[in-house]
Amino acid sequence: MFKALSDPTRRRVLQLLRKRPMSAGELSDHFAVSKPTMSAHFSVLQNAGLIEAEKNGRTIIYRLKMSVLEEALLGFAHTVGWDIKAQGGARRAALKSGTKLRPLKQEG
Protein backbone atom coordinates (compact mmCIF):
# COMPACT_ATOMS: atom_id res chain seq x y z
CA MET A 1 0.00 0.00 0.00
CA PHE A 2 2.85 2.42 0.82
CA LYS A 3 4.34 1.72 -2.60
CA ALA A 4 0.98 2.54 -4.18
CA LEU A 5 0.74 5.83 -2.27
CA SER A 6 4.33 6.86 -2.92
CA ASP A 7 3.67 7.90 -6.52
CA PRO A 8 2.09 11.32 -7.23
CA THR A 9 0.24 10.04 -10.32
CA ARG A 10 -1.38 7.26 -8.33
CA ARG A 11 -2.22 9.68 -5.53
CA ARG A 12 -3.85 11.99 -8.07
CA VAL A 13 -5.85 9.03 -9.44
CA LEU A 14 -7.11 8.30 -5.93
CA GLN A 15 -7.99 11.96 -5.41
CA LEU A 16 -9.97 12.01 -8.67
CA LEU A 17 -11.79 8.84 -7.68
CA ARG A 18 -12.75 10.44 -4.36
CA LYS A 19 -15.20 12.62 -6.31
CA ARG A 20 -16.90 9.76 -8.19
CA PRO A 21 -16.20 6.45 -9.93
CA MET A 22 -14.57 7.07 -13.33
CA SER A 23 -13.75 5.11 -16.46
CA ALA A 24 -10.13 4.33 -17.38
CA GLY A 25 -10.37 6.80 -20.27
CA GLU A 26 -11.70 9.63 -18.10
CA LEU A 27 -8.90 9.11 -15.63
CA SER A 28 -6.22 8.89 -18.33
CA ASP A 29 -7.42 12.23 -19.77
CA HIS A 30 -6.11 13.96 -16.64
CA PHE A 31 -2.55 12.79 -17.22
CA ALA A 32 0.01 13.26 -19.94
CA VAL A 33 1.06 9.65 -19.61
CA SER A 34 0.64 6.84 -22.13
CA LYS A 35 -2.20 4.34 -21.68
CA PRO A 36 0.07 1.38 -20.86
CA THR A 37 1.74 3.45 -18.12
CA MET A 38 -1.67 4.39 -16.74
CA SER A 39 -2.67 0.72 -16.85
CA ALA A 40 0.44 -0.12 -14.84
CA HIS A 41 -0.54 2.52 -12.27
CA PHE A 42 -4.11 1.17 -12.12
CA SER A 43 -2.84 -2.34 -11.60
CA VAL A 44 -0.56 -1.22 -8.72
CA LEU A 45 -3.54 0.51 -7.08
CA GLN A 46 -5.73 -2.55 -7.65
CA ASN A 47 -3.14 -4.91 -6.21
CA ALA A 48 -2.90 -2.68 -3.13
CA GLY A 49 -6.69 -2.98 -2.74
CA LEU A 50 -7.20 0.79 -3.02
CA ILE A 51 -9.40 0.74 -6.13
CA GLU A 52 -11.70 -1.76 -7.76
CA ALA A 53 -12.28 -2.23 -11.47
CA GLU A 54 -15.69 -3.13 -12.83
CA LYS A 55 -16.47 -3.88 -16.45
CA ASN A 56 -19.40 -1.91 -17.82
CA GLY A 57 -19.90 -2.97 -21.43
CA ARG A 58 -16.64 -2.10 -23.18
CA THR A 59 -15.41 0.36 -20.58
CA ILE A 60 -13.73 -0.32 -17.26
CA ILE A 61 -15.05 1.72 -14.37
CA TYR A 62 -12.69 2.30 -11.46
CA ARG A 63 -14.10 2.83 -7.98
CA LEU A 64 -12.39 3.94 -4.80
CA LYS A 65 -11.95 1.17 -2.23
CA MET A 66 -10.09 2.93 0.57
CA SER A 67 -10.61 2.52 4.28
CA VAL A 68 -10.61 5.58 6.53
CA LEU A 69 -7.06 4.82 7.64
CA GLU A 70 -5.85 4.46 4.05
CA GLU A 71 -7.52 7.74 3.15
CA ALA A 72 -5.85 9.44 6.10
CA LEU A 73 -2.52 8.03 4.89
CA LEU A 74 -3.23 9.37 1.41
CA GLY A 75 -3.88 12.82 2.89
CA PHE A 76 -0.67 12.58 4.90
CA ALA A 77 1.35 11.43 1.86
CA HIS A 78 -0.11 14.27 -0.19
CA THR A 79 0.62 16.87 2.50
CA VAL A 80 4.22 15.89 3.09
CA GLY A 81 4.86 15.32 -0.63
CA TRP A 82 5.75 11.70 -0.10
CA ASP A 83 7.30 11.17 -3.52
CA ILE A 84 10.94 10.35 -2.83
CA LYS A 85 10.71 7.20 -4.90
CA ALA A 86 7.95 8.49 -7.15
CA GLN A 87 9.97 9.11 -10.28
CA GLY A 88 11.70 5.77 -9.86
CA GLY A 89 8.37 4.01 -9.36
CA ALA A 90 6.75 5.60 -12.40
CA ARG A 91 9.88 4.93 -14.45
CA ARG A 92 9.82 1.27 -13.45
CA ALA A 93 6.12 1.06 -14.34
CA ALA A 94 6.83 2.69 -17.70
CA LEU A 95 9.82 0.41 -18.33
CA LYS A 96 7.67 -2.62 -17.54
CA SER A 97 5.07 -1.52 -20.06
CA GLY A 98 7.75 -0.54 -22.57
CA THR A 99 6.77 3.14 -22.90
CA LYS A 100 8.57 6.44 -22.54
CA LEU A 101 7.76 8.51 -19.46
CA ARG A 102 6.54 12.03 -20.07
CA PRO A 103 6.15 14.76 -17.44
CA LEU A 104 2.78 15.22 -15.72
CA LYS A 105 0.34 17.67 -17.25
CA GLN A 106 0.12 20.83 -15.18
CA GLU A 107 -3.46 21.45 -14.02
CA GLY A 108 -5.32 24.42 -12.64
Add this chain to the structure above:
Amino acid sequence: MAAKPIWNYIPPALIALNTLLVAENWYLRPQSAGSWFVVLLLLIGMTLALVLVSRQPKDEAARRAAGGSVRRGIVTAGLILVISLGAKLAVALGAVQYGDIALRATLAIGGAFLAVIGNAIPKTLTPSAALHCDPAKLQAVKRLAGWIWALAGLAVAIAWLTLPINLAEAMSFLLLPSAILVTVWQAVWLRRAKPSAL
Protein backbone atom coordinates in the same frame (compact mmCIF):
# COMPACT_ATOMS: atom_id res chain seq x y z
CA MET B 1 -9.89 -36.35 6.50
CA ALA B 2 -7.99 -33.04 6.30
CA ALA B 3 -7.06 -31.38 9.61
CA LYS B 4 -9.09 -28.29 10.48
CA PRO B 5 -7.16 -24.99 10.50
CA ILE B 6 -6.46 -23.53 13.95
CA TRP B 7 -8.82 -20.62 13.17
CA ASN B 8 -11.75 -23.07 13.48
CA TYR B 9 -10.89 -23.80 17.11
CA ILE B 10 -10.78 -20.15 18.28
CA PRO B 11 -14.56 -19.43 18.39
CA PRO B 12 -15.46 -22.56 20.47
CA ALA B 13 -12.44 -21.93 22.70
CA LEU B 14 -13.60 -18.34 23.34
CA ILE B 15 -17.15 -19.54 24.09
CA ALA B 16 -15.79 -22.13 26.55
CA LEU B 17 -13.53 -19.55 28.24
CA ASN B 18 -16.42 -17.09 28.56
CA THR B 19 -18.66 -19.81 30.04
CA LEU B 20 -16.01 -20.50 32.68
CA LEU B 21 -15.70 -16.78 33.44
CA VAL B 22 -19.49 -16.39 33.77
CA ALA B 23 -19.67 -19.40 36.11
CA GLU B 24 -16.86 -18.01 38.27
CA ASN B 25 -18.42 -14.52 38.34
CA TRP B 26 -21.85 -16.00 39.19
CA TYR B 27 -20.31 -17.98 42.05
CA LEU B 28 -18.52 -14.93 43.46
CA ARG B 29 -21.34 -12.41 42.92
CA PRO B 30 -24.67 -14.29 43.03
CA GLN B 31 -26.53 -10.99 43.62
CA SER B 32 -26.01 -10.16 39.89
CA ALA B 33 -27.52 -13.48 38.76
CA GLY B 34 -29.76 -11.72 36.20
CA SER B 35 -26.78 -10.25 34.35
CA TRP B 36 -24.85 -13.54 34.33
CA PHE B 37 -27.93 -15.33 33.05
CA VAL B 38 -28.23 -12.88 30.12
CA VAL B 39 -24.54 -13.39 29.24
CA LEU B 40 -25.08 -17.15 29.43
CA LEU B 41 -28.03 -16.86 27.01
CA LEU B 42 -25.79 -14.87 24.66
CA LEU B 43 -23.15 -17.60 24.82
CA ILE B 44 -25.79 -20.26 24.07
CA GLY B 45 -26.90 -18.18 21.05
CA MET B 46 -23.28 -17.95 19.84
CA THR B 47 -22.88 -21.72 20.21
CA LEU B 48 -26.07 -22.37 18.24
CA ALA B 49 -24.91 -19.99 15.46
CA LEU B 50 -21.57 -21.79 15.30
CA VAL B 51 -23.26 -25.21 15.09
CA LEU B 52 -25.63 -23.97 12.37
CA VAL B 53 -22.90 -22.55 10.11
CA SER B 54 -20.86 -25.71 10.54
CA ARG B 55 -23.71 -27.98 9.42
CA GLN B 56 -25.40 -25.96 6.66
CA PRO B 57 -25.44 -28.39 3.68
CA LYS B 58 -25.52 -25.65 0.97
CA ASP B 59 -22.96 -25.07 -1.74
CA GLU B 60 -19.40 -24.97 -0.42
CA ALA B 61 -18.44 -21.39 -1.38
CA ALA B 62 -21.58 -19.79 0.13
CA ARG B 63 -21.24 -21.93 3.25
CA ARG B 64 -17.62 -20.88 3.73
CA ALA B 65 -18.43 -17.18 3.23
CA ALA B 66 -21.33 -17.28 5.70
CA GLY B 67 -19.34 -19.39 8.16
CA GLY B 68 -16.36 -17.04 8.00
CA SER B 69 -18.45 -13.97 8.75
CA VAL B 70 -20.29 -15.68 11.66
CA ARG B 71 -16.97 -16.92 13.09
CA ARG B 72 -15.46 -13.43 12.88
CA GLY B 73 -18.52 -12.04 14.71
CA ILE B 74 -18.25 -14.69 17.41
CA VAL B 75 -14.51 -14.03 17.86
CA THR B 76 -15.09 -10.26 18.18
CA ALA B 77 -17.98 -10.67 20.65
CA GLY B 78 -16.05 -13.39 22.48
CA LEU B 79 -12.99 -11.18 22.92
CA ILE B 80 -15.08 -8.27 24.20
CA LEU B 81 -16.79 -10.60 26.69
CA VAL B 82 -13.51 -12.19 27.81
CA ILE B 83 -12.00 -8.79 28.64
CA SER B 84 -15.17 -7.54 30.32
CA LEU B 85 -15.81 -10.72 32.34
CA GLY B 86 -12.11 -11.08 33.11
CA ALA B 87 -11.98 -7.54 34.50
CA LYS B 88 -15.12 -8.18 36.60
CA LEU B 89 -13.60 -11.36 37.96
CA ALA B 90 -10.32 -9.59 38.75
CA VAL B 91 -12.24 -6.96 40.73
CA ALA B 92 -14.33 -9.62 42.55
CA LEU B 93 -11.18 -11.56 43.47
CA GLY B 94 -9.51 -8.36 44.70
CA ALA B 95 -6.69 -8.62 42.15
CA VAL B 96 -7.58 -5.15 40.81
CA GLN B 97 -8.38 -2.24 43.12
CA TYR B 98 -10.24 -0.03 40.65
CA GLY B 99 -13.92 -1.02 40.72
CA ASP B 100 -14.73 0.74 37.46
CA ILE B 101 -12.07 -1.03 35.38
CA ALA B 102 -14.55 -3.57 33.94
CA LEU B 103 -16.89 -0.79 32.79
CA ARG B 104 -14.01 1.22 31.33
CA ALA B 105 -12.49 -1.78 29.56
CA THR B 106 -15.83 -2.86 28.08
CA LEU B 107 -16.75 0.58 26.77
CA ALA B 108 -13.23 1.34 25.50
CA ILE B 109 -13.28 -1.94 23.55
CA GLY B 110 -16.78 -1.09 22.30
CA GLY B 111 -15.47 2.26 21.05
CA ALA B 112 -12.47 0.61 19.39
CA PHE B 113 -14.81 -1.90 17.75
CA LEU B 114 -16.94 0.96 16.34
CA ALA B 115 -13.76 2.62 15.02
CA VAL B 116 -12.71 -0.61 13.28
CA ILE B 117 -16.17 -1.03 11.73
CA GLY B 118 -16.18 2.64 10.64
CA ASN B 119 -12.73 2.24 9.11
CA ALA B 120 -14.00 -0.61 6.94
CA ILE B 121 -17.30 1.01 5.81
CA PRO B 122 -15.88 2.77 2.69
CA LYS B 123 -14.20 -0.48 1.59
CA THR B 124 -17.53 -2.31 1.23
CA LEU B 125 -18.56 -1.99 -2.41
CA THR B 126 -21.83 -3.05 -4.03
CA PRO B 127 -21.73 -4.10 -7.70
CA SER B 128 -22.90 -1.14 -9.83
CA ALA B 129 -25.58 -3.28 -11.50
CA ALA B 130 -27.24 -3.83 -8.12
CA LEU B 131 -27.32 -0.12 -7.22
CA HIS B 132 -30.56 1.88 -7.18
CA CYS B 133 -28.87 5.21 -6.53
CA ASP B 134 -26.12 7.44 -7.85
CA PRO B 135 -22.77 5.61 -7.30
CA ALA B 136 -20.99 8.94 -6.62
CA LYS B 137 -23.49 9.85 -3.89
CA LEU B 138 -23.33 6.37 -2.37
CA GLN B 139 -19.54 6.63 -2.28
CA ALA B 140 -19.74 10.05 -0.62
CA VAL B 141 -22.20 8.75 2.00
CA LYS B 142 -20.04 5.70 2.74
CA ARG B 143 -16.91 7.82 3.09
CA LEU B 144 -18.66 10.24 5.45
CA ALA B 145 -20.17 7.40 7.51
CA GLY B 146 -16.76 5.73 7.69
CA TRP B 147 -15.04 8.87 8.96
CA ILE B 148 -17.84 9.64 11.44
CA TRP B 149 -17.85 6.16 13.00
CA ALA B 150 -14.06 5.78 12.98
CA LEU B 151 -13.56 9.13 14.74
CA ALA B 152 -16.53 8.74 17.11
CA GLY B 153 -15.42 5.22 18.07
CA LEU B 154 -11.86 6.35 18.63
CA ALA B 155 -12.99 9.34 20.72
CA VAL B 156 -15.26 7.13 22.85
CA ALA B 157 -12.47 4.56 23.38
CA ILE B 158 -9.97 7.26 24.39
CA ALA B 159 -12.55 8.97 26.62
CA TRP B 160 -13.24 5.73 28.54
CA LEU B 161 -9.54 5.08 28.95
CA THR B 162 -8.51 8.55 30.09
CA LEU B 163 -11.38 10.77 31.30
CA PRO B 164 -13.32 10.64 34.60
CA ILE B 165 -16.40 8.40 34.29
CA ASN B 166 -18.98 11.21 34.27
CA LEU B 167 -17.12 13.04 31.47
CA ALA B 168 -16.64 9.86 29.45
CA GLU B 169 -20.36 9.11 29.86
CA ALA B 170 -21.32 12.60 28.71
CA MET B 171 -18.99 12.34 25.72
CA SER B 172 -20.41 8.95 24.71
CA PHE B 173 -23.99 10.23 25.04
CA LEU B 174 -23.11 13.22 22.87
CA LEU B 175 -21.01 11.48 20.20
CA LEU B 176 -22.82 8.21 19.55
CA PRO B 177 -26.38 9.55 19.06
CA SER B 178 -24.92 12.36 16.90
CA ALA B 179 -23.12 9.78 14.73
CA ILE B 180 -26.35 7.77 14.40
CA LEU B 181 -28.33 10.91 13.49
CA VAL B 182 -25.88 12.01 10.79
CA THR B 183 -25.72 8.48 9.33
CA VAL B 184 -29.53 8.17 9.23
CA TRP B 185 -29.85 11.66 7.72
CA GLN B 186 -27.32 10.75 5.02
CA ALA B 187 -29.13 7.49 4.27
CA VAL B 188 -32.46 9.35 3.91
CA TRP B 189 -30.79 11.96 1.65
CA LEU B 190 -29.33 9.15 -0.49
CA ARG B 191 -32.74 7.44 -0.78
CA ARG B 192 -34.38 10.69 -1.89
CA ALA B 193 -31.63 11.69 -4.34
CA LYS B 194 -32.46 10.83 -7.94
CA PRO B 195 -30.08 8.40 -9.62
CA SER B 196 -27.92 9.90 -12.33
CA ALA B 197 -25.94 8.32 -15.11
CA LEU B 198 -22.28 7.72 -14.44
